[in-house]
Each structure stands twice: as C-alpha cells, then as structure tokens.
Amino acid sequence: MCIDVHCHIDQLSTEEQKRELKTYRAVGAAVHYQSGETLLRLQKQYPETVKVCLGIHPEYPDFFHEYSLVEKQIRENRDSIAGIGEIGLPYFNLVNMNTEERSKAQKKAGELFEKFVRLAAELDFPVNLHCVEDTVPQGIEVLKRYGIKKALFHWFEGDEKNIKQIKEAGWNISVSPDLIGNADYRASIKTIAADIREIFTLESDGPWEYEGERGTPSMTERTAPVLAEILHMTKQEIIVIANRNAEKLFG
Numbered sequence: 470m471c472i473d474v475h476c477h478i479d480q481l482s483t484e485e486q487k488r489e490l491k492t493y494r495a496v497g498a499a500v501h502y503q504s505g506e507t508l509l510r511l512q513k514q515y516p517e518t519v520k521v522c523l524g525i526h527p528e529y530p531d532f533f534h535e536y537s538l539v540e541k542q543i544r545e546n547r548d549s550i551a552g553i554g555e556i557g558l559p560y561f562n563l564v565n566m567n568t569e570e571r572s573k574a575q576k577k578a579g580e581l582f583e584k585f586v587r588l589a590a591e592l593d594f595p596v597n598l599h600c601v602e603d604t605v606p607q608g609i610e611v612l613k614r615y616g617i618k619k620a621l622f623h624w625f626e627g628d629e630k631n632i633k634q635i636k637e638a639g640w641n642i643s644v645s646p647d648l649i650g651n652a653d654y655r656a657s658i659k660t661i662a663a664d665i666r667e668i669f670t671l672e673s674d675g676p677w678e679y680e681g682e683r684g685t686p687s688m689t690e691r692t693a694p695v696l697a698e699i700l701h702m703t704k705q706e707i708i709v710i711a712n713r714n715a716e717k718l719f720g
C-alpha cells in the first residue's frame with residue numbers, strides 16, 4: 470500500500486476521510502492555520518495513518534498574515550507533527566499580474582517562505598514544498614542557504630538541471646496521479662526518469678481533481694503501475710521505493 474506524501478485531507482469529505490484514512494497512510498499538508506487545526510484533529514482520529522505538516526500555502530496570500538499564529542502552532546505541536554508545509558513560492562497566482570504587482574507579490578511570498586524555511590532549519594523539520602515551474606531554482610537556493618536536509622518538491626515536473634540538484638542535495642520529489650491521464654506530464658517525467666529512480670514518492674494532492682475525479686490517497690495505488698512502466702520497474706518495486714522515501718522524509 471502506498472503512502473500519499475501530499476494530500477489536503479482536511480478538505481476531503483467526512484465520508485472520504487472515513488473510507489480512505491482507515492487504510493491509506495497520508496501526509497496532510499496545511500494551507501493555513503485553520504486547515505492545520507483540522508489536520509491535527511484528524512491525526513488524533515486516525516493516529517495510525519495520518520501525519521501532519523503545518524504551514525501556509527504560497528498561493529493563498531489572504532492568509533500570509535497568519536504567520537505568527539502558524540509558527541506558534543508548529544512550535545506547540547512540534548512533537549506530534551511530521552514537517553512544515555505546504556510552503557513555497559507562488560506561481561499560478563502571478564500569471565495574470567502586471568510586472569509591478571508580480572514583483573510585489575513575489576517579494577511578500579519570498580519573505581514568508583524564508584521565515585518558514587528558517588523555522589524548519591531551527592527545528593530540524595522536513596519541508597513539504599510548493600515550488601513549481603520556474604520557481605524551483607529559487608526554492609533550491611533558499612533551502613541550500615538554510616542547510617535544509619529533508620525536502621519534498623511536490624508535483625515536480627521541472628527540468629533536468631533542477632532534478633540533478635535536488636538529487637545531489639538528498640531531497641525528494643512526488644509524482645501525482647496526473648501521470649495516469651496527462652501525456653505531457655508523462656513525457657516530462659520520462660525525460661528525468663534516470664534521476665528520479667531513487668528519490669520519488671507518490672502523492673494525490675487531493676482533493677485536486679483528475680479528469681473529473683477527486684484526488685484521494687488511494688489514487689496513488691493507480692499512479693504506481695504507470696510510473697512502473699516509465700521507470701521499467703514493477704508496481705511492487707515502485708511502492709517499496711516510494712514508501713521508503715516517504716518514511717525517510719516524514720517518519
């Protein structure tokens with residue numbers, strides 16, 4: 470059975486939580502303070518299968534002001550949480566902005582990201598990252614500057630140079646169920662196949678939808694055979710490697 474290393478399980482319905490979390494192991498990534506509170510409650514409810522990362526999602530600027538609150542939440546729960554996340558740098562939010570708006574938003578989000586990374590370094594926590602598309606190099610630079618040892622680049626589809634740096638630093642990436650139905654994503658994973666063999670994990674990013682179907686932890690089970698074909702491995706080998714990396718990251 471696969472471990473889902475990046476899922477917004479607090480956003481799943483109670484039915485979905487019941488169905489999935491009884492059997493599937495998942496790392497919940499908070500998007501803001503309240504989201505983190507719900508995840509902490511879910512962890513109490515499903516202690517065998519749920520792990521929690523606390524943070525503020527970089528594409529949610531309306532919640533950036535909660536930093537102190539979330540920092541306190543992290544410190545108070547440091548013995549029961551698995552990491553800091555979802556943190557990172559905005560990309561999708563910036564697409565429709567003009568140059569001035571964009572540089573302002575980048576500055577604000579960059580400062581918040583550094584605060585979280587500094588905290589992760591201080592508390593020796595892994596980071597569950599949203600650093601996608603062309604924000605990956607900046608993410609790598611900040612992590613290196615703070616000496617972060619454990620990091621997960623979720624839904625990584627970046628280029629060959631970036632993946633080499635991620636691999637050399639001992640960090641990990643996660644592959645999403647988009648692999649099942651998106652030929653472009655499959656092609657991009659194929660180009661970096663040689664470099665991800667040892668460092669991949671699986672995620673659902675649920676409840677993000679894939680061709681109309683809500684993402685849930687069990688969907689990683691269907692991603693595994695598709696990745697197996699790309700990496701010329703068996704489904705079982707994929708699950709073993711993915712889970713070993715997940716446990717190395719989040720315990």
Ligand SMILES: [Zn+2]
Nearest residue numbers: 475498555674
């Ligand atoms: Zn996410």
